[in-house]
Amino acid sequence: MKTSRLVVFALAAGLNIGLAAPVFAQSPAPSSTPTSSAETYRLLNLFGDVFEQVKAKYVEPVDDKKLIEAAINGMLTSLDPHSSYLNMDNFKDMQVDTRGEFGGLGIEVTQENGFVKVISPIFDTPAQKAGLQPGDFITHIDGKSVRGLPLNDAVDMMRGKVNTDIKLTIVRKGEQAPFDVTLTRAVIKIQSVRPQVKNDVGYIRITKFSEQTFSGLQRAIEDQRKEIGPKLKGFVIDLRNNPGGLLDQAIAVSDAFLNEGEIVSTRPRDTKNTERYTAKDGDLADSLPIVVLINDGSASASEIVAGALQDHGRAIIMGTRSFGKGSVQTILPMPGNVALRLTTARYYTPSGRSIQEVGIVPDIIVPQSKVETVETGQRRSEADLNGALHNEDTTTLDAETEADQRRQDAEKVTEDDYQLARALDMIRGISLYGSFRSKS
Structure with a gap:
């Protein structure tokens, strides 16, 4: 499933879930298709030029931090469905999640065909109690379409305070029409x-x-x-x-x-x-x-x-x-209490x-x-039949x-x-x- 990305919905962030290895950075192996240093610097200069053009001419003011973080995340998500950038909130929530307690809906999802797809609801969580099933597609969040949205953006739409409601529109195989499910966000202790x-x-x-x-x-x-x-x-x-x-x-x-x-x-x-x-x-x-x-x-x-x-x-x-x-x-x-999931x-x-x-x-x-x-x-x-022999044992x-x-x-x-x-x-x-x- 090359277009998917496994994520868990947490109280403050969407976190990648899957196989996490110990954190040891190694020296990178030589690339099989190396780019010359001159070409690399030219491309980095191009990135800087694009950044300045966006800052100067985009129709609305843009936040430098958000713009750069989006560029980093775009670089990582282009590699494969599971690599991503973890900002300060994401990183904190990931650490909480691996300890077995976090806030949210209790649902692991991926992305497929432009929609959010349920991999599995976590047992005894709002998602499981609401009847979400593996293979369900989430097409709308609180009435807003998620088609084509980056998965992180869909996760952002689902963030909210504990004990607040969220409405998901579900498309399920075997069902003739989409249907809505309302879930209440909760602190989830796994x-x-x-x-x-x-x-x-x-x-x-x-x-x-x-x-x-x-x-x-x-x-x-x-x-x-x-x-x-x-x-x-x-x-x-x-x-x-x-x-x-x-x-x-x-x-x-x-x-x-x-x-x-x-x-x-x-x-x-x-x-x-x-x-x-x-x-x-x-x-x-x-x-x-x-x-x-x-x-x-x-x-x-x-x-x-x-x-x-x-x-x-x-x-x-x-x-x-x-x-x-x-x-x-x-x-x-990485510096600044952020991290890469690579x-x-x-x-x-x-x-x-x-x-x-x-x-x-x-x-x-x-x-x-x-x-x-x-x-x-x-x-x-046999014991019900008239005249059946009695077992003495x-x-x-x-x-x-x-x-x-x-x-x-x-x-x-x-x-x-x-x-x-x-x-x-x-x-x-x-x-x-x-x-x-x-x-x-």
């Missing part, structure tokens, strides 16, 4: 790890990769082990609609389930500076089965985790093809796959669909009753999430198969 116990399976939803993600994962697994006990059959890691985040957290989450081997490599223009990240011994899941759920809202750091566990055969990847963002952005602080490398899975524009293809493709239950009246069984009956109750409970918690229901089935199936093999 709990990046949201665990639940699904009877005998640990379910862990990771909404993004912020500074607390790995520690939250550790706590979730420890708590679920204590709560479920020896009946624990495995884990479902839900990365659906997770737009990415910090590279080191993606590596740590992958390492949590691997004992050895490469997790990911990042390859800059100068391949001599390629970095490879490898797993340390220790599997938090103790080799129990893992299913990872992904969809087209899973991007960047989410794809690193899914790709690493898939290449090592450590997890079954289930759902739909992921977003396909395979580039690394480095935050380069694409500095591509990342590759352990088998050497680049996910850029391709994404992770699940091992088992499961489109999302509501689980439909068929009402057949009261359940009938009450232990077996109790065990069967308990298992039946667990199945009913599982149906209740997954009745609106077909993909999750299939993931839980897969975990239990693998566990059952393993028990059969151990007995043979």
